[in-house]
Every structure is written in C-alpha cells, then in structure tokens.
Amino acid sequence: MSLLEFDAVTKVYSVRGAGQIKALDDVSFTLESGQTIGLVGQSGSGKSTTAKILTQLETPTSGEVRLDGRAIPRHGSGLRAYRQQLRMVFQDPFASLNPYHSVRHHIERPLRLDNVVPQEQINGEVRRLLGRVRLDPASIADRRPHELSGGQRQRVAIARALASRPKFLVADEPVSMLDVSIRLGVLNLLADLQREEGLGVLYITHDLATARHFSSEIIVLNQGRIAERGTADDVILRPKHPYTQELRAASPDPEKFFASTSGIGGGAR
Amino acid sequence: MSDALLSVNNFSVLYDVDPPVNAVRNVDFELRRGEILGLAGESGCGKTTLAYGIQRLLKAPAVITSGSVVFHDKSGDDIEISELDVEEMRQFRWDKISMVFQGAMNALNPVATIGSQLDDVFEVHRPSMTKAQRREAVIELLEIVKVGGQRRRSFPHELSGGMRQRVMIAMALALRPQLMVMDEPTTALDVLVQREILKQISQLRHQFGFSVIFITHDLPLLLEISDRIAIMREGEIVELNTAEQIWRDPQDDYTKKLLSSFPRLTGEKGLVAR
DSSP states (O other), X not given: OOEEEEEEEEEEEEETTTEEEEEEEEEEEEEETTOXXXXXXXXXXXXXXXXXXXXXXXXXXXXXXXXXXXXXXXXXXXXXXXXXXXXXXXXXXXXXXXXXXXHHHHHHHHHHHTTOSOGGGHHHHHHHHHHHTTOOHHHHTTOOGGGSXXXXXXXXXXXXXXXXXXXXXXXXXXXXXXXXXXXXXXHHXXXXXXXHHTOEEEEEESOHHHHHHHOSEEEEEETTEEEEEEEHHHHHHSOOSHXXXXXXXXXXXXXXXXXXXXXXXXXXX | OOSEEEEEEEEEEXXXXXXXXXXXXXXEEEEETTOEEEEEOOTTSSHHHHHHHHXXXXXXXXXXXXXXXXXXXXXXXXXXXXXXXXXXXXXHBTTTEEEEOTTGGXXXXXXXXXXXXXXXXXXXXXXXXXXXHHHHHHHHHHHHTTSOGGGGGOOGGGSOHHHHHHHHHHHHHTTOOSEXXXXXXXXXXXXXXXXXXXXXHHHXXXXXXXXXXXXXXXXXXXXXXXXXEEEEETTEEXXXXXXXXXXXXXXXXXXXXXXXXXXXXXXXXXXXXO
C-alpha cells in the first residue's frame, strides 16, 4: 500500500500586469493506491496546477507533496524515481505522442530509461503492455501515431504510462478529446487497470457524469480552494456547496430534463 | 409563408479520393422556421459535410452528386441554392444563412480588433450604411451577446474563450439571418460557460426567430437544446424525431447504442455499455 499526500499546497503565479494569482490555496488531500479520486471544477479552478505540482512540473509556493511519508526530491535521480511511481495521461493524444516515432518506440523508452526489464525482455514487455490496453501488438506496434484513431492513441498513451509500473496515475481529461462513442471504452479500460493493478488514480475532469461513475471520492475545486469533497454519489446527487450545485445544474441531464421539461429551450416545444 | 425554411431532398456528397467516400447519402429532411434541429453522430458520420454541403461551402475533392436544397425565404421566394451564381451566392451567404464554426475560438483574426471584424460584415453586405451607423450596429451586437460595446477595441487574445464564442455568435447574428448553422459551438468550453452560451442561443432564437442547425456529438446536451434531432450514421440520417421521442422511445438500434454510451449524471451508476 502506497500513500500520496498533497499537504496544504499553495501555488502563487506572478502574472505581468495582473499581479499575483493564487492558483491553489491551501489544498490538502491524500490518494492511496487502489483508490480513484475525481477532481472536478471549471476552467481556472486549479485542476491542472494540481496535476503539475503532483508531477513536479511546478513547485509549490508553500506546502509539500509526500510519497509514503517522504517529501519529493526537487531534481536528480530521486525525482526520476518518484516519477516512475507516478505517471500522467494527458488530454490530447494527438499532441502527447511524437509523430516521428512508432508506437513501439513510445513504449520502449520508459522501459529502457527506468530499466524495468532486462534488454532481452523488452519486446515481450511491449507486447504485454499493448495487450493490457486491448490493442493488438502485431498490427499496432510498428505503426506511427497518425495511422491510429484517437481512441487507439489514448490507449498507447496509457500503455506508455503503465510501462514503468507506477503506483499512481494522474489522468487529466483523458477522454474529453475522444468521440463520445469510444469514451466509455477508454474509461472502462482505465477502471479495469486501476482495479487489476491496484493503481491510485486522480481523474481530472469537468464532466461530472463520468467523474461520478469512475471515482469513489470526488473533490470539487473552485478558485484554487476545495469547495466540497465526499463520496461520488454524495457530492453529485446531494451537493451541499452552492458551487457544486451550480456545476451540477449546468451539466446536461436528460433524465431530469424530461422529467420536468422546464429547462432551456423547453418553452418552444 | 409555409412552415418550412429549408427543404433538403436526396442530397448526396462524395469525396472523390481513392477509394471514393460516400460522405452523405441520399439525405432528406425539412427544417422548420424557428426550430433548433440537432444533428448528432460520431466523428466521420458526415454531419459537418452535410451542413457545409447545404451552403455549398465544400471544396474539392468533395462533390455534390445529387439532390436539391431549397431555401424558403421569408419574402415568399423559394431559392434553389444550387442555381445561384457566384455573386448571388455571395449575397445569399451570411445574409440568409450564417455559421458559427467549430473551434470558433480560433476563427477570429488575431491581429484585428473584434469591432473591426464585426464592422467588416456590414461594410461588405450593407454598403449603404455609414461609418457611424456601422459603429452603432457593432456596439448593439456586442451588447446583445453581453460582451459589452466597450470591448469592441479588444483583440481576440484579450477575451476569454466564452467571450470569443459570443463574439462569433454576434457575427453570425449581424445580418439577422433566418438560419444559423452551429458546428460544435460549445465543445471547448467548460460546463458553466457552455450553459450560459446555450441559454443565450435559446433566448436569441426566441427574440429573433431564426432556425438553428446544431451539430455536436454531445447527445445529452442536444437532447436539452433541440426541438428535433437527426441521428446520422455513415452518411445517412437513421432517425429523425422530436428530442423527447428520441430520448423516450428511440426506434433505430444505432440511436439506442448512442444513448447508452453516456454515463448518466443522476441515473443508475456503473461504467457500462461494453
């Protein structure tokens, strides 16, 4: 069992002409391996800053992040070892894969850099990882990103994230750029992997519906502060904070809409 | 004046590549005056090609291989769009049918103020207007979409994504068209901003009485905003019905599949539909 602690983190950005902006204000939460937390909020609420601090792409202004009780090293081999434990899946699978390189190359790199398996086992490990994300290694491994669909690319990105056998995944809007009909497939895949590998997943999204279905706990961020947190059903079905209620009311909800038929556009029907 | 604004008959578009792709196949539908018609389907189903084809905005290798599109103008004239010559088409576009493009955030010119871009529309389409009248009209438009007239000197990068989208709607509204085609107008926006924009579209539609063809793959959103919804698959409309019918009693298997591929916000829980 591993434990990631995000402890009283504040991040202040200095913006020319606008003074100082508090992107995160005293935010604390813990993520255990095997647990999924949904982090929701609108644009500018601090979701991505949280991801950047977790991956140490940004350093906190105050507060700290700890893995199993130890503060994260700022640089060097310690930082690399930390990042081997925590991997990121980005929003845009078109931008996060290198168009010049094959799928195989993308997955081999972390295997080699982190010495995950001996040299002679790399081929087999690439096949295993592609199989884990339900891609056929024989037909996919030597293709380049532009030959794949958006859903296939995102699966490759997930396989790459899993290569170093991390304990935690940070998934920043992993399905929002994908077609609706394949979103569920990718989310189901993430949910299966999370269960089978005992991963701790931070699922960052502004889509309350998928956050509810995918996460056990939900944290609602508003202007860099935690507005509300609780079990997924409590937060979405019985929101207490006005901001969560506002988010919920803004999300399309056909069930409720056709039960009342008094939403927007309803007058014309 | 009939109830119909646009009649599309047996409309087909082919992408003349190797092998050729039948992007739109024998599509028939009628758009009613003042209605919001949702057009839904997966990427590649032909919904954007259909919307562009209706306005003859397609470029080679796309070829319109069959069909007619008749615009029933409020003056009583029936306009067969394919019979317009170049100059007639230039006058027709934006005046009768305008468009809010996909990724509208990037559709604005980054080195011109939004005021001058709105002014362009009047300068080209309403040459009789004086400079002062155009200025008044630009301010009025920015007020209507709640960006505010004082922002006319702003450059696009000085506005938020939601405000830029409002500017695009103002531009589409400028000549008081009878039809607005909106291609994924809120896809890049967060839920709160999206909701504000949808409310605004709905309110403007009541105020000005235009029809909307609203293209998106977000079916839950479409169910709330549309009067009727057309579901497209592989270039064909597989089902066209009122939003409520589509939700309560979908007829086509593909419609059922699309509906089941959304996790419900409040309904039964579980990631699902494998």
